[in-house]
Amino acid sequence: MNVHFIAIGGAAMHNLALALHHKGYHVTGSDDTIFDPSKSRLEKYGLLPETFGWFPEKITKDLDAVILGMHAKEDNPELHKAQELGLTVYSYPEYLYEQSKNKTRVVIGGSHGKTTITSMILHVMHYWEKEVDYMVGAQLEGFETMVHLTEENDFIVLEGDEYLSSPIDRRPKFHLYKPNIALLSGIAWDHINVFPTFENYVEQFQIFVNSMTNGGAMVYNTEDAEVVTVVENATAHIKKYPYETPVYEVEDGETLLDTPEGPMPIEVFGKHNLNNVAGAKWICQHMGVVEEDFYEAIATFKGASKRLEKIAESTTNVAYKDFAHSPSKVSATTNAVKEQYPDRTLVACLELHTYSSLNAEFLSEYQGALDAADVAVVFYSPHAVEIKKLEKVTEEQIANAFQRDDLIIYTDPAQFKDYLFGQKFENTALLLMSSGNYGGLDFEEVKGIV
Missing domain, CATH: 3.40.1190.10 (Mur-like, catalytic domain)
Known part of the structure; x- marks a missing residue:
């Protein structure tokens, strides 16, 4: 089987490419940019495109299937070539x-x-x-x-x-x-x-x-x-x-x-x-x-990656990172850590990073989501709002959404990091919730403050 991936570098797409390679299929692919870990994993098995970009000449009648990733656009030249040739174009789930x-x-x-x-x-x-x-x-x-x-x-x-x-x-x-x-x-x-x-x-x-x-x-x-x-x-x-x-x-x-x-x-x-x-x-x-x-x-299951993943622990402190970003996940995760460590100060830091979480109309869904935390911190990047072409979100809107008078809000990555690393953690549970990295936070460095 000859299979070509349009946008092979995605987290889901490159894993499917590797699976088909291991199954014995002949796999090729293209992408305009690929980052690690996808890049090194594709390279390990000889599947990394020699040059980044879109190349319609890669699309030939010899292909049994073309798989189209979400990262690609509707006007992708490789997609157009596949459609012209009448090739079967599948989505990832198809x-x-x-x-x-x-x-x-x-x-x-x-x-x-x-x-x-x-x-x-x-x-x-x-x-x-x-x-x-x-x-x-x-x-x-x-x-x-x-x-x-x-x-x-x-x-x-x-x-x-x-x-x-x-x-x-x-x-x-x-x-x-x-x-x-x-x-x-x-x-x-x-x-x-x-x-x-x-x-x-x-x-x-x-x-x-x-x-x-x-x-x-x-x-x-x-x-x-x-x-x-x-x-x-x-x-x-x-x-x-x-x-x-x-x-x-x-x-x-x-x-x-x-x-x-x-x-x-x-x-x-x-x-x-x-x-x-x-x-x-x-x-x-x-x-x-x-x-x-x-x-x-x-009894031996330790959890999925980035799902209440313990990243540091000392005799008096513990730190977790979690993928939680939607209101229900933030609430469940914050409550879980407080229930597990009821006698420790829970410092919960949430990054608003997704389209939904940065949408002014959706923000009210977060009311009460951080109530279980003793110290509640919200970080969001105005630059991320601009990139996603959303309406500007103000600190006042954030504060009104969460309904906590003591909510701490940061919009600058350096200031958030200074706050985090300036804390004297003692008998504390630190919870970092984000689908991003707070504008460049190195989670390995967090181990040093706990």
Whole structure:
């Protein structure tokens, strides 16, 4: 098979390229720029384009498939050449379906928790040496790539993202997978630049549920009212398996999960993560792992990259970084750290970095999101607002949105770093939440202040 990637350097795209290379396909690709880690990983396997840019001459009738990444534009010259030649152009999720249409497709959807739940499932399968194909949105310990494809494996586990498929396919990715087994963890408005109203956003999850194969199994979080409504309104003929947060307790900074064998120490913490464990358990049982074996495996799960990832610890302090950026994730993560370390001062720093979080109309969704923190800090870059071509956001709007009189706000990366490194941390839990890096913060340096 000869496959060409337009915009091969993306986080998702380069992992798919590596997976197809490992499968024995002949892979080529183009991009206008590629950064690490994509660059070095593609280079390692001889897949890095010799020259950056778009080259229509790379598109020939010898190609079996062309895969179009979100980073490319509709007027991309390579895309136009592929269309002129009548070649099959796939979006990333379309090609994943093409690779898995003869497998049992397990799709994990939801506004939050989907990366962690997918990671938990893969960890359990890996622990018991059960081979499955997969696509997950984070680098996992013990897994070389974020995508793995074979001819022989029966199951494929897919993280079901609700964002758009490609520049020429505006359908959410998870509409294209047609799951046999699915999970829905929660629905909280996100991606306001694509889904301008909450009702429009919820509709995407209804379409996802209705896209399941007849007789499929839907595992869903009953603690989320929107999820319950969407599942109850399903038109597809599916079996429904509800789950809720299991009983647990926190003792001296350790979370103990209630199991049939008694309380069991677990590495992950926070109500939202214990809720994720319950969902992952149901999915693993559908995939042939009995409850007792699930608990043995999940006890060793340390979390997905950038999801409540511990980056530093001393005798009196601890620091975590987390990908949290949407209001529901910020609230859940902040509450989780405070619950885990109730006797420590929680300093929570949030960077507003995404289209939604920097949108003046969306800001009010953050009310109360940082209430569990003893010290709450918000950083945002006016330059990032300009780049995203959004209306200017003021510090006053930020303050009004979060409804905290003591909220600390920074717009300058150097001033934020001076604040952070000027703190005398003592008996403190530091939480850094961002999908960016606070304008250039080196997280390795943070270890020195904790």
